[in-house]
Amino acid sequence: MLEMEGLEKRYGDTVALDGVSLTVRPGEMFGFVGANGAGKTTTMRIVMGVLGADAGQVRWKGRPLGHDARRRFGYMPEERGLYAKMRVAEQVEYFGRLGGLGAADARRSAEALIERLGLTGRRGDDVDTLSLGNQQRVQLAVALIHDPEVLVLDEPFSGLDPIAVDALAGVLAERAAAGVPVIFSSHQLDLVERLCDSVGIIKAGRMVAMGTVAELRARESRKRLRIVVTGAEPGWADRLPGEIVTKNDRPPLAHPGDQGRYDEVVLVPADDQEALRLASQAGRVQHFGWQEPGLAEIFREVVA
Numbered sequence: 176m177l178e179m180e181g182l183e184k185r186y187g188d189t190v191a192l193d194g195v196s197l198t199v200r201p202g203e204m205f206g207f208v209g210a211n212g213a214g215k216t217t218t219m220r221i222v223m224g225v226l227g228a229d230a231g232q233v234r235w236k237g238r239p240l241g242h243d244a245r246r247r248f249g250y251m252p253e254e255r256g257l258y259a260k261m262r263v264a265e266q267v268e269y270f271g272r273l274g275g276l277g278a279a280d281a282r283r284s285a286e287a288l289i290e291r292l293g294l295t296g297r298r299g300d301d302v303d304t305l306s307l308g309n310q311q312r313v314q315l316a317v318a319l320i321h322d323p324e325v326l327v328l329d330e331p332f333s334g335l336d337p338i339a340v341d342a343l344a345g346v347l348a349e350r351a352a353a354g355v356p357v358i359f360s361s362h363q364l365d366l367v368e369r370l371c372d373s374v375g376i377i378k379a380g381r382m383v384a385m386g387t388v389a390e391l392r393a394r395e396s397r398k399r400l401r402i403v404v405t406g407a408e409p410g411w412a413d414r415l416p417g418e419i420v421t422k423n424d425r426p427p428l429a430h431p432g433d434q435g436r437y438d439e440v441v442l443v444p445a446d447d448q449e450a451l452r453l454a455s456q457a458g459r460v461q462h463f464g465w466q467e468p469g470l471a472e473i474f475r476e477v478v479a
């Protein structure tokens with residue numbers, strides 16, 4: 176497994192990492208999330224040896240991670256790094272050779288990835304003639320070409336269209352199923368929630384929450400009620416006991432049984448039975464139930 180222990184990094188007076196520890200097991204897909212500037216890129220750069228840590232250690236299979244082992248890692252850096260004037264297929268193949276593949280394997284593997292990532296029509300084009308999203312796909316092909324033992328990807332999904340997101344998600348899930356530890360950073364929390372076995376939330380250089388989404392959810396003490404009411408007078412929800420998390424007057428989506436206008440309220444109730452009584456007094460209750468917080472809500476709560 177890939178282990179980071181007590182990573183510290185300063186830039187002058189800025190503390191970028193303040194003792195980051197995390198573990199990614201074989202076959203685990205780990206989503207690394209945090210606000211802008213929280214320390215994700217710095218952590219990944221240290222793992223890949225692009226930056227040195229001031230303190231702490233990165234271990235792979237129980238040993239301090241060195242140059243040779245890193246060559247077998249697949250890395251997608253934040254700053255990206257492709258040859259602008261090299262053709263797509265040539266480029267992917269070239270990186271395959273650099274990663275240690277023989278000529279025939281590099282060609283075969285490059286063609287398979289190019290097809291998988293939807294680049295077949297562009298395989299003969301120079302990279303700098305591609306759209307940003309397509310350049311991103313090439314960058315991913317380059318990170319994946321040599322069948323890496325570990326994948327470290329800095330915002331691999333940013334800028335991809337939904338079809339490319341699905342293609343990449345499929346490739347990563349396959350690599351994980353083959354036993355590869357996968358760590359990627361993302362601001363797309365719905366995607367992280369859907370794909371990842373575990374999630375780490377970093378805030379100002381410290382890991383503030385880590386575990387499966389279910390574990391993070393269980394830590395969340397504030398239980399939310401979702402209430403949908405039709406036919407209520409405006410302002411009824413203001414009388415509900417507790418803290419209103421969201422309140423939508425006439426949400427845009429139709430609700431089953433909806434006759435037109437309806438109100439949806441998410442509430443951390445001080446008294447759920449009183450909330451039910453007030454809701455049914457106000458109008459017709461279409462929905463009244465406990466709501467599981469999504470990763471986005473957990474994230475807001477943890478980094479607040």
Ligand SMILES: Nc1ncnc2c1ncn2[C@@H]1O[C@H](COP(=O)(O)OP(=O)(O)OP(=O)(O)O)[C@@H](O)[C@H]1O
Nearest residue numbers: 186189190191209210211212213214215216217218
């Ligand atoms: N080369 C540098 N010189 C000075 N400060 C830096 C440098 N690189 C990063 N930092 C600082 O280190 C902190 C962590 O930055 P980092 O890029 O790791 O965050 P991040 O979580 O990847 O953010 P984002 O989501 O915006 O990509 C920030 O305060 C950033 O300003």
